[in-house]
Amino acid sequence: MRILAIANQKGGVGKTTTAINLGTALAAVGKRVLIFDTDPQGNASTGVNIGRDLRAVSSYHVLNGEASLTLAVQRTEIPNLFIIPGEANLAGLEQELIAHVRSQFKLRDAIAAHTEIGGVFDYMLIDCPPSLNILTVNALTAADAVIVPLQCEFFALEGINQLHQTIEAVRANLNRDLTIQGIVLTMYDARTNLSEQVAADVRNFFGDKVYETIIPRNVTLSEAPSHGKPAMIYDHRAAGSLAYMALAKELIERERLV
Amino acid sequence: MRILAIANQKGGVGKTTTAINLGTALAAVGKRVLIFDTDPQGNASTGVNIGRDLRAVSSYHVLNGEASLTLAVQRTEIPNLFIIPGEANLAGLEQELIAHVRSQFKLRDAIAAHTEIGGVFDYMLIDCPPSLNILTVNALTAADAVIVPLQCEFFALEGINQLHQTIEAVRANLNRDLTIQGIVLTMYDARTNLSEQVAADVRNFFGDKVYETIIPRNVTLSEAPSHGKPAMIYDHRAAGSLAYMALAKELIERERLV
Numbered sequence: 271m272r273i274l275a276i277a278n279q280k281g282g283v284g285k286t287t288t289a290i291n292l293g294t295a296l297a298a299v300g301k302r303v304l305i306f307d308t309d310p311q312g313n314a315s316t317g318v319n320i321g322r323d324l325r326a327v328s329s330y331h332v333l334n335g336e337a338s339l340t341l342a343v344q345r346t347e348i349p350n351l352f353i354i355p356g357e358a359n360l361a362g363l364e365q366e367l368i369a370h371v372r373s374q375f376k377l378r379d380a381i382a383a384h385t386e387i388g389g390v391f392d393y394m395l396i397d398c399p400p401s402l403n404i405l406t407v408n409a410l411t412a413a414d415a416v417i418v419p420l421q422c423e424f425f426a427l428e429g430i431n432q433l434h435q436t437i438e439a440v441r442a443n444l445n446r447d448l449t450i451q452g453i454v455l456t457m458y459d460a461r462t463n464l465s466e467q468v469a470a471d472v473r474n475f476f477g478d479k480v481y482e483t484i485i486p487r488n489v490t491l492s493e494a495p496s497h498g499k500p501a502m503i504y505d506h507r508a509a510g511s512l513a514y515m516a517l518a519k520e521l522i523e524r525e526r527l528v
Numbered sequence: 529m530r531i532l533a534i535a536n537q538k539g540g541v542g543k544t545t546t547a548i549n550l551g552t553a554l555a556a557v558g559k560r561v562l563i564f565d566t567d568p569q570g571n572a573s574t575g576v577n578i579g580r581d582l583r584a585v586s587s588y589h590v591l592n593g594e595a596s597l598t599l600a601v602q603r604t605e606i607p608n609l610f611i612i613p614g615e616a617n618l619a620g621l622e623q624e625l626i627a628h629v630r631s632q633f634k635l636r637d638a639i640a641a642h643t644e645i646g647g648v649f650d651y652m653l654i655d656c657p658p659s660l661n662i663l664t665v666n667a668l669t670a671a672d673a674v675i676v677p678l679q680c681e682f683f684a685l686e687g688i689n690q691l692h693q694t695i696e697a698v699r700a701n702l703n704r705d706l707t708i709q710g711i712v713l714t715m716y717d718a719r720t721n722l723s724e725q726v727a728a729d730v731r732n733f734f735g736d737k738v739y740e741t742i743i744p745r746n747v748t749l750s751e752a753p754s755h756g757k758p759a760m761i762y763d764h765r766a767a768g769s770l771a772y773m774a775l776a777k778e779l780i781e782r783e784r785l786v
């Protein structure tokens with residue numbers, strides 16, 4: 271099982287939308303995918319139609335040791351796509367874990383304790399909240415690699431340095447093997463110069479770490495969650511759905527080289 | 529001086545854009561405004577052209593007690609608009625303050641210790657990061673009222689309950705007088721049904737707490753920060769600039785009734 275953290279402390283850049291739709295696209299081509307939702311809002315869980323009443327056992331319980339990964343896994347309506355839901359208790363985890371010795375390793379240890387999970391799934395995608403807190407650090411410590419959604423907006427460029435430094439710090443202290451799987455440009459609006467400028471800057475800075483695939487700004491991606499479905503299921507012909515299918519193919523290609 | 533926290537733990541909903549442009553609009557009609565930037569990304573500081581080299585004294589130093597409010601205040605290029613910048617060290621404050629007795633009152637205490645600030649400014653606008661952590665709690669504890677930017681998207685509705693609960697908890701335990709000044713609908717796209725549906729839902733739920741003024745999705749608002757200027761200065765005729773001018777007038781009207 272490859273563990274990919276989907277992280278960026280800038281808010282609203284498309285982390286959850288990427289976790290849901292990339293996950294669905296990978297599932298559509300036969301990969302068995304587990305989404306681990308560490309966002310206290312639980313948006314990824316809502317996006318695959320896991321209601322609040324189905325989150326009694328969540329990623330919070332896995333991270334505080336009350337539940338095993340195996341216990342927390344749930345099916346979704348999408349074949350090959352499973353989820354461990356997120357919920358509001360996650361917001362208090364930073365304070366709860368402050369005195370724990372291996373507070374950054376809670377997820378990594380939970381995965382090591384249940385190796386059968388590794389045998390069942392091809393990918394675990396971890397949806398991170400918009401901050402570099404204990405939840406994101408747990409994700410980076412457990413992950414093999416990071417996928418960074420980067421919105422084609424000016425403010426989104428500002429945070430890239432901090433994210434880079436955090437990834438380096440995790441690699442140096444907590445997870446020697448952590449790499450950047452790739453940077454995906456999101457909400458690209460071909461009608462504005464801004465998107466083009468940001469995309470060019472990002473490619474200059476990160477080179478071929480940036481996926482060829484660009485996710486366009488596409489209303490289907492923002493409407494689909496209100497129907498409890500990934501965009502791929504809600505409208506598989508939409509530009510957003512096609513882009514995430516292309517991203518999945520590009521990701522699999524890169525993974526082949528790992 | 530009225531202290532207004534601009535808060536919503538959902539990421540990318542327009543908190544910083546509101547702090548910058550509402551601040552500028554209030555300054556344009558003669559109010560003296562201080563932006564207190566608690567975001568580790570420091571986007572609000574960048575948006576008013578305060579470079580990284582000018583952030584040696586920041587909101588971080590005010591919140592950990594190393595600097596007084598008065599020392600940290602800086603002019604911007606905009607008349608009547610001042611700022612206490614944000615910077616990366618803020619990200620570590622949660623851990624640093626964990627053992628402090630009045631960790632939630634750091635900002636409130638700093639304001640009480642320097643009453644001359646209250647005499648100089650009409651408004652303090654606090655730009656919060658996308659989480660309900662110690663920085664947002666400090667803002668809510670110091671504030672007279674909260675302005676909630678709410679993006680007209682489905683996921684943005686999900687977090688409203690949690691924010692409401694946090695505001696209630698702060699009101700019950702830390703700041704009895706805290707009220708909701710208003711909810712401002714942002715990134716409204718008249719071409720999609722989604723915006724209309726979300727706006728209708730929000731008005732049903734919050735009634736007249738929702739401002740009449742709606743901020744449209746407008747490329748000037750996202751391009752202006754790359755020029756280090758608020759949209760109001762970059763292009764005062766743009767739809768986004770006009771909307772923030774209207775919001776400022778509506779805010780002042782509401783404040784008159786307080």
Ligand SMILES: Nc1ncnc2c1ncn2[C@@H]1O[C@H](COP(=O)(O)OP(=O)(O)OP(=O)(O)O)[C@@H](O)[C@H]1O
Pocket residue numbers: 280281282283284285286287288309313398399400456457458485486487488489491492493495510537538539540658681682683684
């Ligand atoms: N390519 C896109 N085109 C149009 N809308 C999009 C696109 N990607 C995401 N969205 C919408 O933009 C908003 C932000 O996206 P999303 O919630 O996935 O970001 P996030 O990084 O997970 O946010 P947070 O930082 O709050 O966790 C959502 O309402 C989503 O539906």
Ligand SMILES: Nc1ncnc2c1ncn2[C@@H]1O[C@H](COP(=O)(O)OP(=O)(O)OP(=O)(O)O)[C@@H](O)[C@H]1O
Pocket residue numbers: 279280281282400423424425426538539540541542543544545546567571656657658714715716743744745746747749750751753768
């Ligand atoms: N009305 C608008 N129309 C178009 N773009 C907008 C609008 N408001 C904000 N933006 C852009 O959307 C992005 C998110 O806005 P902003 O950074 O202000 O949100 P935020 O809530 O402060 O984000 P964070 O949660 O990361 O602090 C920015 O790139 C901004 O320039």
Ligand SMILES: [Mg+2]
Pocket residue numbers: 285286287309313398399
């Ligand atoms: Mg998210």
Ligand SMILES: [Mg+2]
Pocket residue numbers: 543544545567571656657
């Ligand atoms: Mg912001």
